[in-house]
Amino acid sequence: MPPTVGAPWRLPGFWADIRPQVWSALGPPPAVYADEAFFADEQTRLFGRAWTGVALTDELSRSGRLLVRTVAGKSVLLTRSGDRLRGFMNTCRHRGTELAEADCDIAGTIRCPYHRWSYSTDGRLVAAPLFEASPPSDFDPADWRLVPVRVDTWGPIVFVCLDEETPPLDVWLGDLPERMAAYRLDEWRLANLEGAAATFEVAANWKLLVENFAEYYHLPWVHPKLAKVSRVRDHYRYQGPGMYCGQTTTPVSSDQHEDWVVLPPATGLGASDAASGRFVAVFPNVLLAVLPNHVFLILLEPVEVGRTVEHCTFLFPPGAAPSPEDDQGRQRLAEAFETTRRFWVDVNDEDIDICERVQRGVSRAGAPPGPMAPRFEEPLNRFHNMTADLMTLESVANLEAPGGDRPGDVDLYGTKPNPMPPPIEVEAALRGA
Missing domain, CATH: 2.102.10.10 (Rieske [2Fe-2S] iron-sulphur domain)
Structure with missing residues (x-):
């Protein structure tokens, strides 16, 4: 369904409720997830101008x-x-x-x-x-x-942009390459293991999948197993200036489930990176879960207003894969990977199920949106504002990426300070930013 010239979502007033900071913001109207005309316009104004x-x-x-x-x-x-x-x-x-x-x-x-x-x-x-x-x-x-x-x-990702006015990719990403520099993600590779790449069709709007990835409010009820290694109390936001939002689990626990620690870790990581899981949603469609020993990457492909394809890939750090002649080493890696792969597939299945249920709710009932939970859902507010910017700006030449959280506990809305903050945040705190 083609959008009308006077589509309401092109006007600032349509987004008025999502614009305040998280403690007084609401979510977007149901049309953002369920309206075919919105989806058609979004293809041009958002995906047609984004990286x-x-x-x-x-x-x-x-x-x-x-x-x-x-x-x-x-x-x-x-x-x-x-x-x-x-x-x-x-x-x-x-x-x-x-x-x-x-x-x-x-x-x-x-x-x-x-x-x-x-x-x-x-x-x-x-x-x-x-x-x-x-x-x-x-x-x-x-x-x-x-x-x-x-x-x-x-890193390992190829980006495309159809609009010449959009700022370059390094501007789009902001401080993210510096923030994650120690991982040397451009050296991580897809291992030749069964199940290292997979595709899933999801009966939900792509934005619901991003939102679900970016918040941890749902963990205890949707992911009881995941919550034992990615505990709610150990979550903190992980976002500086740039077109992304995210969170970190610090530390990643292995006292009850070792699914995330059986693979060989990357070398050369600092204390914070070696103990943490970074979960970053690069706007609009890249979901990146970076652990010390593997990456779980999802590229979202919006197909219809209520249908998205997930292209999922596991990547491994340099030196993780044994030589082709090392049959025993490859067998050990395959067994360790299968443990991690099965863990992620189970988690992703749980996410798919709940996101499809949200899609049914916004499509069939469409109640007005409610408030955000400041402690858990600030990254969603940030994502909603990036979406609103792309849908309302007539030119993206001067697009302003959102600013970052300030160091320490100033912007964490109720949580204690991260006991092992990323180096980039430590340096910012020392500078008094």
Whole structure:
């Protein structure tokens, strides 16, 4: 359903109740999760202008690989040209034919299946068969490159942005790369283990999945097993300036369940990173759970207003995987990974079930939203405000990312100070920020 020109969610008044700080804010109206016209407009105004996570760098680690992804309802090609990643709209410059249907291998050339126009991996038109017989006037192949799309990476994630006005990815991420620098996430890899990547279809709006990931109010009732290793009393917010929100569990407990500690940990981590689980939602669609010994990554793909695909991947730190010749080592790693994998699948199943139930509630009943719980749901208020900004701004050229929590216990709304704050927050406290 196409949105009307006067769509209410493009106006500041629609978001008035979510704009206050968390102790006096409400959640968004039900239409944000259940209205087809909102979803259609959101594809253009939010996903059409955001840096959206679409793939893993591992998927493009070798030349000759071509990926097909959907961003804001548009088909995009991703490939590698030399040392550089490239992105293009998935359409031939001759008569608009779709160039590729799905991920595939190419021999250095992107060919249109219709009239065989061919492009290099940097987008140049290198062949237009039979045009030399009767070329159009002033025809210059240099004028007919593939339409480029902005591509950038952070850690193991490939991001795409369709809007030239959107600030660069490093501005979008804010202090997150510095905050998580000690993990060296760009060195983490997908292990060749059964179940290390999986896809789930969820009958819920994508924003409900982000919100569920970003708050820990629901842990005791929805995740009784998880709450034993990620205890509510050990949660603190984990967010500086940038287009993200999140929380940390410090410390990650292993006294009742060892599911999270059976894999070999990364080396070189400081005391806080080595003892914590970081749970970060990079706006809009990247959910990143970083433990000392593994990463559980979810890329959300909104398909319909009430349907989302989760692309889930486990990543492992450098040196975690034994050599191909070490059969015993691989067997031990596979057994340890299966324990962790099963734990996460169970947790994710619980999250899917409750998010689908929320979707049914906002779709079938749609009661006005209630208040946020300041101690547990401040990241949601931050996420709601980022959503409102993208939906109301006519230009994102001067988009302002939300500021960060102040160090110490000033902004924690009822909790004690984190006993092992991340180094970036310690440094900020020493500076008196």
